[in-house]
Every structure is written in C-alpha cells, then in structure tokens.
Amino acid sequence: MTGxxxxxxxxxxxxxxxxxxxxxxxxxxxxxxxxxxxxLTVATGEVVVVIGPSxxxxxxxxxxxxxxxxxxxxSIEIDGRPLPAxxxxxxxxxxxxxxxxxxxxxxGHRTVLENVTLGPxxxxxxxxxxxxxxARVLLDRVGIADKADAYPAQLSGGQQQRAAxxxxxxxxxxxxxFDEPTSALDPEMVNEVLDVMVSLAADGxxxxxxxxxxxxxxxxxxxxxxxxxxRIVESAGPEEFFAAPRSERARDFLSKILQx
Amino acid sequence: xxxFSGYLTELGHGLVTTVELTVVTTIAALLLxxxxxxxxxCPVPLLRTVGLVYVEVLQNLPLLALLVLFVFALPQxxxxxxxxxxxxxxxxxxxxAYFAEAIRAGINTVGxxxxxxxxxxxxxxxxSLRYVILPQAFRAVIQPMGNISIALLxxxxxxxxxxxxxxxxxxxxxxxxxxxxxxxxxxAGLAYMLLALLIGLVTGRLERRLxxxx
Numbered sequence: 001m002t003g004x005x006x007x008x009x010x011x012x013x014x015x016x017x018x019x020x021x022x023x024x025x026x027x028x029x030x031x032x033x034x035x036x037x038x039x040l041t042v043a044t045g046e047v048v049v050v051i052g053p054s055x056x057x058x059x060x061x062x063x064x065x066x067x068x069x070x071x072x073x074x075s076i077e078i079d080g081r082p083l084p085a086x087x088x089x090x091x092x093x094x095x096x097x098x099x100x101x102x103x104x105x106x107x108g109h110r111t112v113l114e115n116v117t118l119g120p121x122x123x124x125x126x127x128x129x130x131x132x133x134x135a136r137v138l139l140d141r142v143g144i145a146d147k148a149d150a151y152p153a154q155l156s157g158g159q160q161q162r163a164a165x166x167x168x169x170x171x172x173x174x175x176x177x178f179d180e181p182t183s184a185l186d187p188e189m190v191n192e193v194l195d196v197m198v199s200l201a202a203d204g205x206x207x208x209x210x211x212x213x214x215x216x217x218x219x220x221x222x223x224x225x226x227x228x229x230x231r232i233v234e235s236a237g238p239e240e241f242f243a244a245p246r247s248e249r250a251r252d253f254l255s256k257i258l259q260x
Numbered sequence: 261x262x263x264f265s266g267y268l269t270e271l272g273h274g275l276v277t278t279v280e281l282t283v284v285t286t287i288a289a290l291l292l293x294x295x296x297x298x299x300x301x302c303p304v305p306l307l308r309t310v311g312l313v314y315v316e317v318l319q320n321l322p323l324l325a326l327l328v329l330f331v332f333a334l335p336q337x338x339x340x341x342x343x344x345x346x347x348x349x350x351x352x353x354x355x356x357a358y359f360a361e362a363i364r365a366g367i368n369t370v371g372x373x374x375x376x377x378x379x380x381x382x383x384x385x386x387x388s389l390r391y392v393i394l395p396q397a398f399r400a401v402i403q404p405m406g407n408i409s410i411a412l413l414x415x416x417x418x419x420x421x422x423x424x425x426x427x428x429x430x431x432x433x434x435x436x437x438x439x440x441x442x443x444x445x446x447x448a449g450l451a452y453m454l455l456a457l458l459i460g461l462v463t464g465r466l467e468r469r470l471x472x473x474x
Contacts, residue, residue, distance in 0.1 A: 068376055086303065088384060095382025105377035109396050109472050118391060119381035151473035164377075171381055 017080045019044045019175050019206045020065065025074035027060055027230075034060050035071070036230040042175070042208060047201045049217040049238070050210045052227035053253060058210045061227070062179045065208065066097045079174055095123050098168030098176040102183050104160040106152035112139065112163045113148040116170045124171065131170075138166040142196050158189030162196055175206040182213055194219075214258065218242060226250045267434045274430025275451055281348060281416045281426060282455070286409050288352035293359025298389060300364050311360070318357035324418050326350050331422040347419035355412045362404045366397030399470050406463030410456045417452075427451060 020042040027035035034057045042048050050058045063069040065076060067083055067090055076083040078097060084090045106115050116135035120126040126134070139145045142162040144155070152160055161181055168176060178197065182190045194216050201207055201220040209216070217224050217238050224241040226234040228249045234241065245251045299311030318326075330350045334340065341349065370393050378388035398405075420429035431448040435441050 066380060068380065091379070091382050091384045093382075094380055097380075099377075099380040101373060101377065101380075103373050105371075105373035107374065107377070107392050107396075108474075109399065119383070122387055122391060123382040153472075153474045167377075167381065 017044075018042060018077075019046070019079055020208065021075075021077040022061075022065070023075045025061070025064060025076065026072045027057070027064060027069065028072050034230050035064070038074070038230070038232055040225065040232065042206060044174075044206055045204045046222045047205075047207045047209065047220050048223050048225055049221040050208065050225045050227060051212065051214070051217065051253075052233075056227040057230040058227045059179050062177050062208060062210045065177055066094050066099055068099075091123070095119065095171050096174045098171060098173035100161070100164050100168055100176065100178045100181045102180040104152070104157070104164045104184070106160055106164055106167070108152055111149050111151055112144065112155070112166075115152070115163060116167045119167065119171045135166070135170055138169050139163070141169075142166045143192070156189060157185045158192045161185065161189075161193045165193075165196055165200075169200075175208065176200065178207065178209040178211065180210050180212070182211065212257070214242070226253070228253070267438070270434060271427070271430050271447070274425060274427040277344070277425060277430075278413075278416055278427040278452075279455065281344065281351070281419060281424070282409075282413045285348050285351045285355065285416065286412055288348065289355040289359050289408075289412065290405075292352060292356030293363050294394070296356060296360035297363035297367060300360065301367055303385065315357045315360055318354050319361075323351065323354050323415055324421060326354060327418055327422050343419075343422060343424050347416070347422060347424045351412065351415055351419070355408060355415070358408045358411070359405060362401045362408060363394075363397060365404070366399075366401035367393055369400040370396045396472065399467075399472055402463055402467045402470065406459055406466075409459050409463075413455055413459065414452065 018041045020040065022038060022040040025035050025038040025040075026033075034055075036057075038057070038061060040048075040061070050061065052058050060069055064071045065078070065083075067086075078093060081093070084093055106112070107118065110118065113132060113135050116138060117128070117131040120131040120134065121128055136145060136148060139148055142165055144159050144162050144166075147155055147159055147163070152163065155163065165181075181197070182193050185193065190213065194213060197207070197209065197216065198220045207220075209221075211217070221238045224234075224236060224238050225232055226241070226245070226247070226249075233247050234245060234250050236246070241250070242254065245254055296311050296314050299307045300315070302308060302311075327347065327350050331343065331346050334346075374392055374396065375388055378392040383391065416426060417428040419426055420432065423429075425433075427448055431444050435444045438444065
C-alpha cells in the first residue's frame with residue numbers, strides 16, 4: 001500500500017461524503033440576482049427544511065439541484081458527482097433525484113398507476129409487471145391504492161400530491177426534493193401529504209423540503225435553513241431555530257407567520 | 261343504355277386514386293409534421309431554425325407552383341419519379357408544414373410543468389416528447405388536424421394539373437367526351453364531400469374517445 005488516497009475512493013464510497021454539496025451557487029434571472037453565493041451541504045439521511053419569505057430564492061435553489069434551473073456560477077455535487085450538463089448523463093442523474101412540485105404535475109393522460117410506472121419502465125427498464133407490482137406497493141404506502149386506475153383529474157389535490165410522491169419514489173431516488181409540496185392544497189389536505197413526508201423522513205430518506213409548514217419543520221427536520229434575499233441567513237436545528245433565531249430577519253419572519 | 265354506366269368504372273378508379281393519394285399523403289405529412297414540430301421546439305437553436313425555415317418556405321408558396329416545379333423542373337436535373345409519387349411527395353411536404361404548426365400549437369397547450377415532471381423522473385428529451393408531451397399535444401389538436409386532412413383531400417385535386425388521373429382529372433376526361441359538366445362535376449363534388457364528411461366523422465370520434473379526463 002502506498003499512502004496516496006485514491007480519488008474514486010473519496011467520492012461515492014465514502015460514507016461521510018455528503019449527499020448534496022452546493023458551493024458558491026449564483027443565479028440571475030436577467031438582472032435579478034436571486035441566489036447569492038449559496039453554500040449548502042446535506043448529509044445522507046438528513047432532512048433539511050428550507051424556509052424564508054417569497055422571492056428569497058428557496059424554490060430556485062431547489063430547482064437548481066436537479067438542473068431544472070441552470071445555475072449562473074458555483075458547483076453542485078450529488079452523491080459526490082458534479083451535476084452533468086444537458087444530455088443523457090443529466091437524465092440519469094435526475095432519475096436518482098426525486099422531485100415533488102407545488103402543482104403536482106401528474107401526467108394528465110395517464111392513470112395514477114401509469115404515472116408511477118412510466119419512469120421505472122422507460123428509464124430503469126424494469127419489466128412492466130414488476131413495475132406495476134412495485135407501484136401498487138408505493139400507492140398503498142401513500143394511502144391511495146384504490147385510486148391506481150383513476151386519472152389525476154379525478155383525484156383531490158392531496159391525493160394527487162401523494163401520487164406524485166409515489167411517482168418520485170418509484171425511481172428509488174437517493175434524495176428527494178420537495179418544492180412547496182403543500183402550498184397548492186386546501187388546508188384540510190395538507191396533513192395527509194405531510195404525514196407521508198414525515199414517514200419518509202423517519203425511514204431515512206435524504207430530503208430537501210422547501211415549505212411554509214413550520215409544523216413539519218418541527219416534526220421532521222434535522223435542520224432548518226432560513227433564506228432571505230438569495231442568501232442562506234441561518235442554518236440550525238429546528239428546536240434551536242424556532243426557540244431562538246439568531247438573525248433579526250429570521251426573528252421578524254417567524255413573528256409574522258407564527259402569530260396566528 | 262345509360263351513357264354513364266361505362267364511365268362509372270373510370271370514375272371509380274379516379275375516386276380510388278384520390279383516396280389512395282389522400283391516405284398515403286396524410287400519413288407521410290403527419291410523420292413529417294411531428295418531426296418538424298419537434299425541430300421547432302428542440303433545445304438546439306440550429307435545428308429550431310431549420311424547422312422554422314421549413315414551415316415558412318412551404319407555407320408561403322402555392323401548392324400548384326410546388327407541384328409544377330417538382331414535376332417539370334426536377335427532370336431537367338435528371339431526377340424523375342412516377343407522377344403519383346411526385347404528387348404524394350409534394351403534397352406531403354406542403355401539408356406537413358401545416359400539420360407541424362398544428363402540432364406545435366398542441367405542444368404549447370401542454371403545461372411546462374408536464375415537461376419538468378417528465379425530465380425530473382429521468383426521461384430524456386425525446387422520451388419526454390414521446391410519452392408525455394406529444395400524446396397530450398395531439399389530443400388538444402385533433403380537430404384542427406382533421407381540418408388539415410380535409411384541406412389535404414381537396415388539394416389532391418391539384419395533382420390533376422400534373423397528370424395524375426385522380427377524381428377531378430377523371431371527371432374532366434369524361435366531361436370532354438360527354439359534355440355534361442353539371443352532372444359530372446356535381447357528382448365528383450359530392451364524392452369529395454362524402455369523403456370530407458367521413459374524415460370529420462372519424463375526427464369527432466377520435467376526439468371523444470381520446471379526450472383527457474378533466
């Protein structure tokens with residue numbers, strides 16, 4: 001043995017390597033500077049909740065992580081590998097990064113079951129029968145097994161969002177991104193979605209959740225990241241953050257949303 | 261004996277040629293339309309320009325001029341096709357531009373979130389198109405595509421001008437002998453009308469059967 005550590009040992013195989021590593025991320029929309037030098041490291045199995053006022057860049061950060069938005073500068077690594085440019089490599093990476101959208105975005109012309117099996121059969125080349133069986137297990141897990149043959153428009157918002165979570169999980173992702181998953185839901189349906197997310201977190205899924213649900217942050221987050229004006233202002237455990245936010249901006253934000 | 265019974269077979273052949281030309285050309289134009297519409301929305305700027313130029317050129321020239329050019333000018337360059345094939349190629353190329361624009365309109369009705377969700381589960385650009393975008397795009401524009409097919413059917417009559425013996429040409433031939441224009445061309449017109457109604461019927465059926473549950 002020589003003493004030189006090999007580069008590939010460092011990357012994917014090292015247990016302590018972060019699942020997501022963002023360094024110096026910058027993003028402009030035209031002249032609007034929406035992400036300013038953002039650094040974020042998320043360990044495997046960690047649940048990070050990103051909160052902040054509208055326009056603070058939290059959704060953009062989330063969307064940069066699987067390159068739905070292309071960052072202006074900085075680096076993003078997922079599981080030790082830099083985010084590839086457009087093309088097959090990027091498609092392969094996205095298969096490993098589950099994403100749940102605010103507006104569900106279920107494929108309207110396909111049944112719920114077909115929504116869940118599309119990725120596994122076309123991207124992972126899982127045999128159809130196996131994909132369908134696994135999809136039914138996932139739909140059962142998110143509590144909509146009886147809706148497998150329904151079309152998205154026949155489901156309530158909460159059911160659609162749970163179907164969308166099942167669709168993302170079907171790819172067996174290494175990390176899940178949630179971009180305001182409950183913001184488009186009627187209040188009575190928020191909890192059924194959050195419950196699924198809490199159980200995912202409990203199972204050890206690495207999660208980055210952009211949300212306004214402080215209850216979820218308290219229940220499931222390992223860490224709360226507070227963003228304002230394109231910057232990460234504060235990053236702390238939920239107990240610490242909600243009990244005693246260090247920054248004035250976070251105190252102000254919390255006082256506004258926790259008053260009622 | 262009815263003077264027309266002898267011509268009925270001839271007119272029948274003309275009608276069959278019109279139907280053949282319409283079917284072959286519609287299929288080719290549809291495929292071409294999908295390709296050109298895809299070019300117009302693809303991420304590569306050069307290919308988008310190719311799609312744009314194709315549509316602008318083909319939509320801004322009269323079909324008759326294109327037919328004449330193809331059938332009479334190409335042989336000067338030593339390129340000749342059978343007349344039916346020539347007519348099919350030109351009409352398909354022309355109507356393909358119209359199909360492309362209809363399909364592109366359909367693609368624009370599919371929300372950007374659908375494409376993002378497709379990419380987010382790891383589908384490539386072409387897979388997203390094939391499994392997510394185009395199936396929904398087509399459903400949105402079945403009616404306009406039916407209209408283009410009817411226009412295509414009517415446009416096959418221009419093939420008569422370059423010597424394809426289809427329904428209009430046959431009717432013309434029969435009329436030259438019989439001099440009964442009212443009867444002959446009304447009959448031919450009714451045949452076109454029936455075919456158009458048939459396309460309309462199929463379009464309506466398709467639209468209802470494939471409607472997305474909303």
